[in-house]
Amino acid sequence: MKPLLRCCLLWLCLPLLAHAAELRIDLGHGARIWTTAQLLARPDAAAVTIPDDVAFRHSMTYRAVPLRALLPGLGPDQHLQFVAADGFAAEIPAETILNRQGAQAWLAVEDPTHPWPALSGSGKAAGPFYLVWTAPQAARIGPEQWPYQLASIRALPDVAARFPAVVPQADASAEVRQGFAAFKRSCFACHTMNGEGDAQLGPDLNLPYNPTEYLRADLLRGFIRNPQSLRRWPEAKMQGFPTRQALSDADLDAVLAYLRYMAKHKAAH
Structure with missing residues (x-):
């Protein structure tokens, strides 16, 4: 009975484990950890539709938070690195994120009760966090600036330094x-x-x-x-x-x- 009981408890805990996914944001004045549940519960979380999603290659609608709202005190002269769980490391100037005209960055958050589909062609997951853009052409946002499986965001000196x-x-x-x-x-x-x-x-x-x-x-x-x-x-x-x-x-x-x-x-x- 004990193995069966352990399996049942694990099955019951899976939704909690999914909600415990964490994103680390460090702008140089103390790291902040955001959980999936905290982000989904934010009052500024909204439904955001991406007509031509880079990762999924078709229209997708996400529950997402305006990224700049998660980066208090970020200055336009700073530089951000977005690190994914698979080793992808996107380098994006802060001024691109802070732009209030044209392209806007959103942090898409996967709801474990409504998981995203697997990525076409690979079967891999894009969640739990994914940087998506509305009107990306306004700031010449390329496909490498859409990191998925996002694990951390940190402010660093720029690449040249x-x-x-x-x-x-x-x-x-x-x-x-x-x-x-x-x-x-x-x-x-x-x-x-x-x-x-x-x-x-x-x-x-x-x-x-x-x-x-x-x-x-x-x-x-x-x-x-x-x-x-x-x-x-x-x-x-x-x-x-x-x-x-x-x-x-x-x-x-x-x-x-x-x-x-x-x-x-x-x-x-």
């Missing part, structure tokens, strides 16, 4: 500097560069070899747009940047210029 080996030198061209900006926004959430960065999903893009050293430019450009165009692999994690809104042709060309530049500026490791 934390990881000097990824920064082009002062004499780099304007196109290389543009490429670095696009790389930070679109690539650095999954990849490291010269052994530096916090992401844990994808390989380093300069060590031991830079992709520009072994792929033709047209193949690399196609791979970034659609990774399956180079290798068909059902388990591939990289989703690519098929739309010009997410990564314009000019920004893609600039990313390639930055990669070619960094191939000549490898860090010693």
Whole structure:
């Protein structure tokens, strides 16, 4: 009877365990832990519909909280890192979050009594927390700025201050500097560069070899747009940047210029 009793107790506790999911927010003046139940009960929680959701690839409606309401005292000159449970680490300037015209960031919170469906193609879960955007095109919000399985949000110095080996030198061209900006926004959430960065999903893009050293430019450009165009692999994690809104042709060309530049500026490791 004892094993049966333990199973029954575990089954009864599952809803409580789901409600106990936690999001850690640290802006540098003491961390705040928010539970699923606390966030769902907030008076500013609202139903938010995302017509073309990045993770689910179709319209989704969430119970969500305006993200800036969870970031008291955040200044526009600060920088935020959003870390997911799978090692994804999105870097977003605070001014993008604080923007009150156009794009708005929302923290979608999964209600354990009405769980979200599994992600198409992978069967993985997106919850319990997911950063979603309304009118993302107004601030050129790309797919890498929609982290799901979110575990923590923290204020940090910007990428250039934390990881000097990824920064082009002062004499780099304007196109290389543009490429670095696009790389930070679109690539650095999954990849490291010269052994530096916090992401844990994808390989380093300069060590031991830079992709520009072994792929033709047209193949690399196609791979970034659609990774399956180079290798068909059902388990591939990289989703690519098929739309010009997410990564314009000019920004893609600039990313390639930055990669070619960094191939000549490898860090010693």
